[in-house]
Amino acid sequence: MYEKTVTVKNKTGLHARPAAMFVQSAGKFASEIWIEKEGKKVNAKSIMGVMSLGVSQGTEIKIIAKGEDEREAVEKLSELINSNFGEE
Numbered sequence: 001m002y003e004k005t006v007t008v009k010n011k012t013g014l015h016a017r018p019a020a021m022f023v024q025s026a027g028k029f030a031s032e033i034w035i036e037k038e039g040k041k042v043n044a045k046s047i048m049g050v051m052s053l054g055v056s057q058g059t060e061i062k063i064i065a066k067g068e069d070e071r072e073a074v075e076k077l078s079e080l081i082n083s084n085f086g087e088e
Helices: 017-026 047-052 070-082
Strands: 002-007 032-037 040-043 060-066
Touching: 002 070, 017 047, 017 070, 032 070, 040 047, 060 070
Parallel strands: none
Antiparallel strands: 002 060, 032 040, 032 060
């Protein structure tokens, strides 16, 4: 298992387009991947799960992965969040 804590900095947080981008990216990995916010953990490959967390700008989340490509998955998803999903 590999995990990393990141802060969501883009204006809209993990809503609509950024959430879809995150879920699509997570779906490319074989590992099981979760996002945890304030003790609530959801499947990172589920758009409804990700949106249900209500992650807004400035929120700290933990990305957790378990499987053969867990480290690569967490690092790539962290990079996506740190890139602000291409938003200004």
